[in-house]
Amino acid sequence: MAKVTLVEAVNLALARALADDPRVVLLGEDIGVNGGVFRATAGLQERFGPARVLDTPLAESMIAGLAIGMAAMGMRPVAEIQFSGFIYPTIDQMINHAGRLRTRTRGRLSVPMVLRAPSGAGIHAPEHHSESNESLFAHMPGIRVVMPSSPTRAYGLLLAAIQDPDPVVFFEPTRLYRLNKQEVPDNGQPLPLDTCFVLREGGDLTLVSWGAMLHETLETARWLAENEQVSAEVIDLGTLSPIDYETILESVGRTGRLVIVHEAPRTAGLGAEIAAEIAERALYELEAPIIRVTGYDVVTPFFKLEHDFMPSIDRIRRAAHQVLEP
């Protein structure tokens, strides 16, 4: 079994879904012959034909709207948005239709679609190519939001998203696309969408993160273990909405300390949601204030300053120290 990168794992999962389920259709800009600007769909049109892998005109609202119509008619469209900075024109269709068709029709019609988009900064990309906007989608009822942080989880979570009977927005951290490789058995096995993943066990503090920031978060945990004999539990949120609070609560119940790390701006970011919920449900177990380490409340800067914007290992470590010795 060859090792694959995260973007290759996405490709594997898409191929598997196309092979296993005739209802699955991919659509998006440049996903056909070109194989996607990140190569996530490389080779798929050649293998499955242009009726399964469709290039679309350049229009994101259209992509979302087409997917809704296709899904309601029994297909399983997996739509690609080229960068999360261009996902905003889909919001109207996603919140006003994708997320509500089931409830508005009392289950008569539903929208089993996936909207995939690369997400996040750190690859020296041009303006608008480095945004993290998962919290906008997490606020939408009736929509699942998922973000993997490793090739294995990309494969399993994407299969789960495609099989899910409801709309899923699936963010892929561009910074991790080619960062490292894992053995990913192409076994068609989905991973659950209703649980977090504990990537590292520990008893001194809990670090919660998702997507690319898990890279720095795990590094911080390793550093703390090696240099200060501090054992940090690291939780990958995986599915960002609806959130599996049980896993986090259980962990915080043991550690009494929580740091949340995300790249998106702080205000009304998803870290706020987790901090608020955990503080409400576990206030008396907390030994220190919950700290959020996040992007600042500024526009994601052009790339010369992008690393000034993104949470660094230094910042995460400092937060860890703060909760350890409040």
Added chain:
Amino acid sequence: MAKVTLVEAVNLALARALADDPRVVLLGEDIGVNGGVFRATAGLQERFGPARVLDTPLAESMIAGLAIGMAAMGMRPVAEIQFSGFIYPTIDQMINHAGRLRTRTRGRLSVPMVLRAPSGAGIHAPEHHSESNESLFAHMPGIRVVMPSSPTRAYGLLLAAIQDPDPVVFFEPTRLYRLNKQEVPDNGQPLPLDTCFVLREGGDLTLVSWGAMLHETLETARWLAENEQVSAEVIDLGTLSPIDYETILESVGRTGRLVIVHEAPRTAGLGAEIAAEIAERALYELEAPIIRVTGYDVVTPFFKLEHDFMPSIDRIRRAAHQVLEP
């Protein structure tokens, strides 16, 4: 001085801005001869002419995009979106341009526009006419979000929004549009956009809310005072982003107890932001977990069930009791 409703106060402020500043222009669907579907612009086209009060074609992305172009060229456009359920097509323009033109050009160009939209449920309106989506905008850097809760504040905050050199999204709670009247001196005085409003002082617990939910929140405070000799401080957030945390922290420092009330769905709602920030900065002053009383994480139901969705006085009171006797 006659007493006016909230929607009349909006009208007064718009008229005043049009009269005082030749750069101010209103645009939106049905705002001209018709005076707006809620009559917020009634009489203004007649008074100021069709070059100051423009009916637009039916296209929300267009409305936002036009306003950005106008604002960057030195006008002060005040655009109306007919209902907040139709505001989603503006998001791309707001986040990708309105909120970032200043920073992207290092201050060379800026976007002094206001995007007004009615917001919230409770008026037996059709589908998509009852949404609360302020937290989506609160997550956007470079944009102010404001929501008044009385005729006086509607007048002063709207004037401030129009005078502000940066983009402001201004939500008007439809449920309050005609609920009651206040004397509003038409003195052209803006209210500050950087502070909360303490509507009622109290020492036992702090209630934070905004928009229409302040109605139930204040009623709860009154009930607690009359029936249980509990004195609740009631804070109207007013400007929802950036948030004035000092006022809230000062209050919670005294009361040790905080309940946040909002109508929007709970997950990633703005209540999470406030709870997270206060819990981080005032953990040791808190005598009880911060409780959020919010809409549920479901699609705003059609109106037969809208009151089952919206926080009730019962729910707010129960939360107050919980923080009082944790």
Added chain:
Amino acid sequence: MSVTTTARFEIKYRSYLTPEGRLTGTPPAIASDPDLLKRLYRMMVLVRIFDSKAIALQRTGQLGTYASCLGHEATHVAIGAAMAPEDVFFPMYREYGTQLWRGVHMEEILAFWGGDERGTTFRDQPLDFPWAVPIATQTLHAAGAALAFKLRGEKRVAVTVIGDGGTSQGDFYESLNAAGVYQLPAVFVIANNQWAISVPLKAQTACETLAQKAIAAGLPGLQVDGNDVLAVHEAVSEALEKARGGGGASVIEALTYRLSDHTTADDARRYRSATEVEDAQKKEPIGRLRRLLVARQLWSDQDEEALVQDCQRQVDVAVQSYQAYGRPACSDMFDYTFAELPESLRAQREAALAEGPARG
């Protein structure tokens, strides 16, 4: 050559049944199908009686805001009659004529405007989309459905209706463009009733016709008299046939008039003249079809009386069913959000149920 002409287009207009009820030109085949003409007539009358009842219910506090279809009956009913059962309809919000023809129930329509999601369950019409209040969004769903039909090789067509105002939305344009690029089995009907709430057509667009918007997507565009049920039926039937045969999508602009207020929440006297409405009244669709039927001795005063009575009875029965809906279960709010209730919603659901039904 330095200057050449690279493309030419024209927009045609079709009308057969004059306001006086006379046929002109070469009318389509249905002109000689009395049964179909009478079925169309009956449905148009039913819709009108239903419509005025709905307004009455709203005025007496028994219904929420309601969007009348007064004046649009020919366009709406003809679409329904032209479609095959396996086709799928993507309405905006006032096409009751199409919906009733296709098996949506009057009490479902009332329930929708009565604030009850059960109104969109369409118990005898499982595939049609519910009403789309966000203007123009439904046209993309129609294109998506048509794409599904095409990819699966099904001989089905997606039909959608949009208003004159709606044609200003980017979504409308994007849906036409998709329909052109993918040669989709779709029919886009523009119900041009001259007004988008208070905005008249000339403030909506600088176009001479709305049919010409098709040109921007490489689609054929046609104007028809939307108050002429024969013209609309013919145009939609031809477009359906073309689409079903793999010939791609069409745009049909049906010229009609909104004789009522925009909705019961609107007061059209604020922005348009009584004269304009009176003029339009003279061209309304039901009278002209009745005059044709009467002239051909296919219809009598007795027929009319019996029809009106029958329609009124049907509407009354529907109103009763609507009133028997009662309150939806509070739990419904949660139970259809996802196929399966997520853990995090379970607690919210329990809390909500514990509240008991809200006032308000």
Added chain:
Amino acid sequence: MSVTTTARFEIKYRSYLTPEGRLTGTPPAIASDPDLLKRLYRMMVLVRIFDSKAIALQRTGQLGTYASCLGHEATHVAIGAAMAPEDVFFPMYREYGTQLWRGVHMEEILAFWGGDERGTTFRDQPLDFPWAVPIATQTLHAAGAALAFKLRGEKRVAVTVIGDGGTSQGDFYESLNAAGVYQLPAVFVIANNQWAISVPLKAQTACETLAQKAIAAGLPGLQVDGNDVLAVHEAVSEALEKARGGGGASVIEALTYRLSDHTTADDARRYRSATEVEDAQKKEPIGRLRRLLVARQLWSDQDEEALVQDCQRQVDVAVQSYQAYGRPACSDMFDYTFAELPESLRAQREAALAEGPARG
């Protein structure tokens, strides 16, 4: 009559300068303005030398992703030359020819692609909009600016460029519609370079021309040879004049070809044939203008050599200025978010500054 024609349209195409450098038809006045022709030529050559330098910088890790304008020089430069200083330009992302003509500096362009907001400060061009990466969004800003000019009674025009792919976006259509309704002083140039990254024109739209999209907004649409600087200059000048005189907006489709990869991050060999590119190469804009100038004895080999040297020197100077930009201040991230720093950002700013510059 039962069937009538209600509207007719046609799209014309203009081209004067053949690939061989010969003039055909009745060329516009600038054909007999050697100074202007030479200025246009000089700028086109400068842009091309700048462009290849930028690619070289990217390849050697001194610049981020860069979007080449190779092949678009005639279209871009002609727009710049036709505009008045007080007009405002709303670019997409590769119209360096227009921008340089209007006073944007090469080092600013490099700074933008080098990941530095200071690239958009346009020190000698205070009003033009910065690049708009989200496709088609800029066309609405142009319409908005034009609306401002019109409302204030200023004789200024907003000019925007969009790609063939961009014309599929709803925003583009909505901007044309607004321009039609309000009779705006705006010019929309479609730089149709046949490809939107890997998507060829025929997969983008079923239209025969992109100029015909104007019809959907009631605007005039015209096709021109986008590699013919005379044709583009004439068309844009006429459109500007019309707009300035209160005659409303125009759409101009300039037919050109993207001779390079989409950006330096793209590899066009994956999706298009070498033959196609070679064929297009034969029609590229700079050679044909040089051939005209040479044939008219307005240009010599020595002129060419001197020009190339001069351009190279200018580009080198610009590269040095760019390289001297250094790192922006971390505080910039905060200081331009709002006109005045809100209290809540103050703490974040202090924290960020305390971090010191990040790795990465």
